[in-house]
Amino acid sequence: MGEGGSKARQVAQMLKTATSLWGDVRAEELSVPAISQADYYRLACHLLFECQRCGTCCRTGDPIRLLPEDAQALSRHLKLPLSRASKKYLSRDEKSLIFKKVRPCRFFDPSVSGCRIYPARPHSCRIFPFLGVYGGDERVTLHASCPGSVEAVRSLRDAMEGLNEETDPEKVRAARRWFDQVLASL
Ligand code: SF4
Ligand code: SF4
Known part of the structure; x- marks a missing residue:
């Protein structure tokens, strides 16, 4: 098994363990997770995701949504005062800060199919394609136009095959803490 396969196996095992004892009476021994079962799947997919630099998402x-700290990172990266970077x-919109011009994103460089502000790209770009939504939603959204996401789901699905439900609450607790x-590190 290659490095990618063994990573997939490791992540799949953690996922299987973290989502074991879900709704089970023994789960009373466990703290209630702050995130949903689907969120654990999203996190596992995110961990296995490798961008294939096709550029589709940037085009x-x-x-493209930004957090206030993304605006600060952009201003530092471009060495522009925040007020000037923001204006430019x-x-x-009604929900958040956004980039002024999109389609393609003005920071997309087609010559290398890459991001010109990569170290300062917004959080929403860092967590794409799996982690835009937390809690409640019981489905992982597969972005068919993103080859990296299709591959991450495929490798996770393959690695999950044959794994058994974990019955030891302490191991389940440890796996949930790991996720x-x-x-927290995103
Ligand atoms: S669509 Fe997916 S694989 Fe293509 S550049 Fe975007 S994140 Fe990477
Ligand atoms: S900021 Fe960078 S990663 Fe985000 S959409 Fe634009 S080019 Fe793509």
Whole structure:
């Protein structure tokens, strides 16, 4: 098994363990997870995701949302005062800050199919394609136009095959903590 396969197996095992004892009476011994079962699947997919630099998301994503700290990172990266960077590049819709011009994103460089502000790209670009939504939604959204996402789901599905439900609450607790740390590190 290659490095990718063994990583997939490791992540799949953690996922299987973290989502074991879900709704089971023994789960009373466990703290209630802050995130849904689907979120654990999303995190596992995110961990296995490798961007294939096709550029589709940067050409077609609209709107591209930003957190306030993304605006600060952009201003630092471009060495522009925040007010100037905001005036030039940012706008706001009813939900959040957004990039002014999209389709393609003005920071997309077609010559290398890459991002010109990669170290300062917004959080929404960092967590694409799996982690835009937390909680409640019981489905992982597969972006068929994103080859990296299709491959991540395929490798996770293959690696999950034959894994058994974990019955030891302490192991389940440890696996959920592991995913909590992954989430906190995003
Ligand atoms: S669509 Fe997916 S694989 Fe293509 S550049 Fe975007 S994230 Fe990477
Ligand atoms: S900021 Fe970079 S990663 Fe995000 S959409 Fe634009 S080019 Fe793509």
